[in-house]
Amino acid sequence: MMTNNNPNTIPYYQVDAFTTRPFGGNPAGVCPLTEWLSDKTLQAIAAENNLSETAFFIPVEGGYHLRWCTPAVEVDLCGHATLAASWVLFNKLGFTGKVIRFFTRSGVLEVSRHDNEYCMDFPAKQMVSIETPAGLLAALGISDGIVGVWQSDDLVVLVENKAIIDGLSPDFNALKVFKTRGVVVTAADEEFDFVSRWFGPQVGVNEDPVTGSAHTFLAPFWAKRLGKLTLSARQGGVRQGTLRCVIRDNERVAIYGSARMAIEGVFSL
Incomplete structure (x- = not known):
């Protein structure tokens, strides 16, 4: 000590x-x-x-x-x-x-x-489907493969496959204009249940390798889509980390790491 x-x-x-x-x-x-x-x-x-x-x-x-x-x-x-x-x-x-x-x-x-x-025992949060904000996809450098956009603490963009996430190269100055904590891009994966990347120039963090708090709404979202309560996740670009998320029945989510x-x-x- x-x-x-x-x-x-x-x-x-x-x-x-x-x-x-x-x-x-x-x-x-x-x-x-x-x-x-x-x-x-x-x-x-x-x-x-x-x-x-x-x-x-x-x-x-x-x-x-x-x-x-x-x-x-x-x-x-x-x-x-x-x-x-x-x-x-x-x-x-x-x-x-x-x-x-x-x-x-x-x-x-x-x-x-x-x-x-x-x-870590955290409160689970929900995501609300919204119309894609003007300029968001251009700021992320995404031209196609979009499934939808949701809002929680962050804007969440669901894309068709992991390759889109791997190829992301956002314009961080353009992302700063969106009134949100950060922007998450997520997709299903073959090795993990889902993968994501998180960008937050609004709070002084261009890219966060692993954002545990984002999984308080990503995990419940993917649990509903995949029909399972225990999920494996990976986040990051050049630098990455892994998490295990368990949806509990008391509106909480357990995040293991x-x-x-x-x-x-x-x-x-």
């Missing part, structure tokens, strides 16, 4: 979430705190890290208060940084309980360890 006696430094971990191999999955910064720094300082740390998300948490009665920041904004929910924070608590900070309870903007989130996997630490050190203020 890292100790910290210097008030001008905080422990820092970089954890690759949703992977078991080096340089895979989605890297997240994790900064355990004893008390909250100013919002401005948290945002500056996240910008300095320049990762899609940095997680910050402090101990509170019954668990931990957890927050997430992209390099540009604080967000309501982040899956991979929650997984990274849980890995740090279980493996570096001596957490001995069975379930970690995080108090967040999205309510209480629970994470448990199952051998080399971690299970592995993680590994890449960097351990201190952050100097």
Whole structure:
């Protein structure tokens, strides 16, 4: 366990979430705190890290208060940084309980360890079918093979096959104009139940390798299409990660993934 006696430094971990191999999955910064720094300082740390998300948490009665920041904004929910924070608590900070309870903007989130996997219990969300927003497909660089477009926390574009996803090269400046957290493109796959890529220049993240929070609505969507409650998923372009999603009967979704630490050190203020 890292100790910290210097008030001008905080422990820092970089954890690759949703992977078991080096340089895979989605890297997240994790900064355990004893008390909250100013919002401005948290945002500056996240910008300095320049990762899609940095997680910050402090101990509170019954668990931990957890927050997430992209390099540009604080967000309501982040899956991979929650997984990274849980890995740090279980493996570096001596957490001995069975379930970690995080108090967040999205309510209480629970994470448990199952051998080399971690299970995150998140609220399930729904998607609403919409007309394709003008300019969206051009911004994504998609000319055909579109099945439909839906809206949840993100815009979701369903395409006919994985080849379209592999060939995506979006115009990120053009994507910024859409009033949404991000844009997901998804398709069925032969190896996995579904695959996807996530783009979020609106929140300062051009492409997120693995977006756990997007699977709170992608998993229920694909569960209905495929008629199954347990699904395997892969997300990413050049850098990828894998997830296992289980639809529960209480309007929750369990998202399973592995993680590994890449960097351990201190952050100097």
